[in-house]
Amino acid sequence: MSDTLLQVKELKKHFAINKGLFKPKAYVKAVDDVSFSVIRGETFGIVGESGCGKSTTGRTILRLNDITSGQVIFDGEDLSKLSYEDMRKARRKLQMVFQDPYASLNPKKTIRQILTEPLRVHGLFTKQEREEKATEIIEIVGLHVSHLDRYPHEFSGGQRQRIGIAKAVILQPDLIIADEPVSALDVSIQSQVINLLLKLQKEFNLTYIFISHDLGVVKHITDRVAVMYLGRIVELAKTEDLYDKPMHPYTQALLSAEPIRHPDEKRERVILKGDVPSPVNPPSGCTFHTRCVSCMEICKTQTPSLAIMEDGRSVACHLYN
Amino acid sequence: MSTKQPLLEIRNLDVSFRTQNDPLRIVHGLSLTLEQGETIGIVGESGSGKSVTSLAVMGLLPQPTGFISNGEILLDGRKISGLKEKEMRKLRGNEISMIFQEPMTSLNPVFTIGDQLSEPLKQHTKLSKKERKARIIEILKTVGIPRPEQIIHEYPHQLSGGMRQRIMISLAMLAEPKLLIADEPTTALDVTIQAQILDLIRRINKKKNTSVMLITHDLGVVAEICDKVAVMYAGEIVEYTDVRTLFDKPLHPYTQGLIASMPNMNERKGELHSIPGNVPRPTELPTGCHFSTRCTFAMDRCHKEAPPTISSGNNHTVSCWLHAIEQKEEPLEMEEENNVRHAITS
Numbered sequence: 001m002s003d004t005l006l007q008v009k010e011l012k013k014h015f016a017i018n019k020g021l022f023k024p025k026a027y028v029k030a031v032d033d034v035s036f037s038v039i040r041g042e043t044f045g046i047v048g049e050s051g052c053g054k055s056t057t058g059r060t061i062l063r064l065n066d067i068t069s070g071q072v073i074f075d076g077e078d079l080s081k082l083s084y085e086d087m088r089k090a091r092r093k094l095q096m097v098f099q100d101p102y103a104s105l106n107p108k109k110t111i112r113q114i115l116t117e118p119l120r121v122h123g124l125f126t127k128q129e130r131e132e133k134a135t136e137i138i139e140i141v142g143l144h145v146s147h148l149d150r151y152p153h154e155f156s157g158g159q160r161q162r163i164g165i166a167k168a169v170i171l172q173p174d175l176i177i178a179d180e181p182v183s184a185l186d187v188s189i190q191s192q193v194i195n196l197l198l199k200l201q202k203e204f205n206l207t208y209i210f211i212s213h214d215l216g217v218v219k220h221i222t223d224r225v226a227v228m229y230l231g232r233i234v235e236l237a238k239t240e241d242l243y244d245k246p247m248h249p250y251t252q253a254l255l256s257a258e259p260i261r262h263p264d265e266k267r268e269r270v271i272l273k274g275d276v277p278s279p280v281n282p283p284s285g286c287t288f289h290t291r292c293v294s295c296m297e298i299c300k301t302q303t304p305s306l307a308i309m310e311d312g313r314s315v316a317c318h319l320y321n
Numbered sequence: 322m323s324t325k326q327p328l329l330e331i332r333n334l335d336v337s338f339r340t341q342n343d344p345l346r347i348v349h350g351l352s353l354t355l356e357q358g359e360t361i362g363i364v365g366e367s368g369s370g371k372s373v374t375s376l377a378v379m380g381l382l383p384q385p386t387g388f389i390s391n392g393e394i395l396l397d398g399r400k401i402s403g404l405k406e407k408e409m410r411k412l413r414g415n416e417i418s419m420i421f422q423e424p425m426t427s428l429n430p431v432f433t434i435g436d437q438l439s440e441p442l443k444q445h446t447k448l449s450k451k452e453r454k455a456r457i458i459e460i461l462k463t464v465g466i467p468r469p470e471q472i473i474h475e476y477p478h479q480l481s482g483g484m485r486q487r488i489m490i491s492l493a494m495l496a497e498p499k500l501l502i503a504d505e506p507t508t509a510l511d512v513t514i515q516a517q518i519l520d521l522i523r524r525i526n527k528k529k530n531t532s533v534m535l536i537t538h539d540l541g542v543v544a545e546i547c548d549k550v551a552v553m554y555a556g557e558i559v560e561y562t563d564v565r566t567l568f569d570k571p572l573h574p575y576t577q578g579l580i581a582s583m584p585n586m587n588e589r590k591g592e593l594h595s596i597p598g599n600v601p602r603p604t605e606l607p608t609g610c611h612f613s614t615r616c617t618f619a620m621d622r623c624h625k626e627a628p629p630t631i632s633s634g635n636n637h638t639v640s641c642w643l644h645a646i647e648q649k650e651e652p653l654e655m656e657e658e659n660n661v662r663h664a665i666t667s
């Protein structure tokens with residue numbers, strides 16, 4: 001039995017939105033019944049288009065917003081039941097790295113303060129030891145000790161992301177949820193940061209949840225991938241299997257839309273019609289049925305459940321039930 | 322008039338910005354030509370000068386700070402750099418159109434889609450109100466906007482990002498320009514929508530023989546629709562060639578590095594090829610070759626003198642000392658080429 005670090009069970013996060021004083025409340029079903037587990041030491045990817053609920057899934061696991069329903073079991077403990085204070089303590093073991101490194105670093109603090117503060121907040125080490133840790137980590141992420149007394153604005157985007165990563169790693173967490181950590185970076189810097197994430201994973205035995213809309217990056221770095229559409233997982237598979245042979249019609253369309261790698265590459269494209277429907281009023285039945293090329297009658301009325309295939313992947317589609 | 326002259330020709334262009342101190346040169350010595358019906362990609366990382374170049378062509382450099390400090394731009398053989406704003410306005414939306422990266426900032430939030438699309442037709446044609454409406458609905462259909470009769474009464478914020486970008490494209494295409502400049506037209510969009518938009522640009526290019534200057538930082542987008550490519554680094558074109566040559570035999574170490582660092586070119590889960598260091602800011606450009614501080618092949622000379630632009634045949638040019646020397650010394654070329662292959666296959 002592999003060692004499960006995190007189990008997400010039937011997680012839902014619905015945001016209430018006010019449509020007007022006398023109108024009934026409406027809900028954005030940002031995450032709608034999502035279940036998956038993450039094995040210790042692996043990199044678990046979440047992909048999908050803008051608004052499909054990737055970030056909300058990550059943030060809800062960390063309880064950066066309240067859980068509507070469902071469970072998040074981390075290392076045997078149900079995070080959804082923890083008090084605010086206990087959750088704060090638990091976060092030492094679950095850290096997040098954000099897309100926009102600038103917004104997540106306090107502009108008024110030096111890098112030294114930014115790095116030692118999480119240790120201080122969690123009451124770890126003496127002041128001197130905390131300083132040592134900061135010195136150690138800054139070099140591990142490829143910056144220099146002299147950078148410690150500078151402020152975030154003095155760094156480039158790639159360097160700031162290194163600092164954001166250092167800030168997460170310094171607590172020696174078990175799990176890091178990285179939400180589009182390289183999406184804002186230039187191509188030549190992006191590969192540096194991916195290499196850093198790979199190196200740190202080996203060095204500290206980290207488990208990652210890697211959230212991204214970049215299919216190439218996800219293919220490179222992850223072991224397993226969940227594909228989300230309108231708040232739900234439509235396919236979950238080993239990375240090789242998913243990219244070799246996508247099964248869900250949405251995954252097929254998504255992968256086929258990725259740009260080619262060479263001008264001579266020929267690709268059969270499944271061009272999706274229209275736009276993603278609103279998560280406030282998702283379509284009935286299979287929420288993808290309005291854009292699906294294989295849509296059948298049953299798809300319009302019945303929600304397909306995740307069925308397990310021979311190779312161990314799961315797919316939520318009536319074609320396979 | 323000669324029979325075969327390029328649609329767009331940029332000769333030795335410098336663009337500078339006035340600052341409190343000396344003017345800061347942002348684009349330097351940029352030359353390129355674009356034939357009718359051709360699609361050129363301008364690739365480069367953030368801050369390399371792609372948008373500034375396209376604004377210079379459009380005559381839209383921010384005033385009064387931005388200006389063309391050297392060189393010239395010709396459209397159909399006619400010099401357009403230095404034209405009066407009034408003249409330039411006639412060209413814009415008529416012979417040259419531009420699609421901007423962020424559609425929301427270039428659509429006016431207080432006017433309906435229909436109003437905004439009527440504007441260029443009012444300015445550049447003599448169509449009646451009814452004819453304008455018919456033309457607008459027709460173009461919205463061509464770009465794949467559903468229920469155009471209703472959409473013309475809606476406002477930009479009521480549409481999705483992909484739809485807004487399609488509105489921008491219809492706006493740019495209304496006057497059937499000879500040159501379409503698209504500045505990162507798909508960067509803010511999802512891949513499935515990106516595929517739709519690129520397909521649309523490709524169709525316009527084929528059907529109307531429109532020339533396209535496509536600005537992007539994504540080599541995949543270049544592979545998708547460009548005939549030729551200019552790779553920019555820190556304000557200069559470092560390599561200029563047809564798209565196949567760019568992918569098969571890139572010569573500049575920066576281009577090689579970019580291609581080699583695409584995740585798809587690397588073994589899964591392995592260490593990615595990467596270019597060390599950071600892109601220099603315009604105020605901190607190194608002397609000599611601008612790439613010298615990050616280049617693994619840099620020699621003494623690279624740190625001292627700017628490299629010449631070397632032609633390697635077939636309209637392939639590269640600005641790099643390695644190739645200036647190579648032309649004389651055969652063995653170095655062999656070694657260099659092996660290195661390229663190694664970088665790409667490893």
Ligand SMILES: Nc1ncnc2c1ncn2[C@@H]1O[C@H](COP(=O)(O)OP(=O)(O)OP(=O)(O)O)[C@@H](O)[C@H]1O
Binds near residue numbers: 015
């Ligand atoms: N605080 C909030 N209040 C209301 N709706 C929200 C809130 N946060 C997110 N949403 C909505 O929930 C849905 C999922 O958003 P989320 O940010 O999780 O998507 P995402 O997959 O991360 O997208 P992206 O790729 O653009 O980052 C969207 O429709 C979004 O508008």
Ligand SMILES: Nc1ncnc2c1ncn2[C@@H]1O[C@H](COP(=O)(O)OP(=O)(O)OP(=O)(O)O)[C@@H](O)[C@H]1O
Binds near residue numbers: 338369386538
């Ligand atoms: N109005 C301005 N005043 C001064 N400098 C400017 C101005 N506009 C742009 N620049 C500078 O010119 C350089 C090139 O900018 P440009 O916008 O052309 O880059 P780009 O290649 O389009 O980058 P991106 O991929 O981020 O869009 C940058 O260093 C930028 O800071």
Ligand code: SF4
Binds near residue numbers: 250290293
């Ligand atoms: S369930 Fe039906 S509509 Fe949904 S993806 Fe499968 S075939 Fe398409």
Ligand SMILES: [Mg+2]
Binds near residue numbers: 054179
């Ligand atoms: Mg997100």
Ligand SMILES: [Mg+2]
Binds near residue numbers: 372
């Ligand atoms: Mg730009």
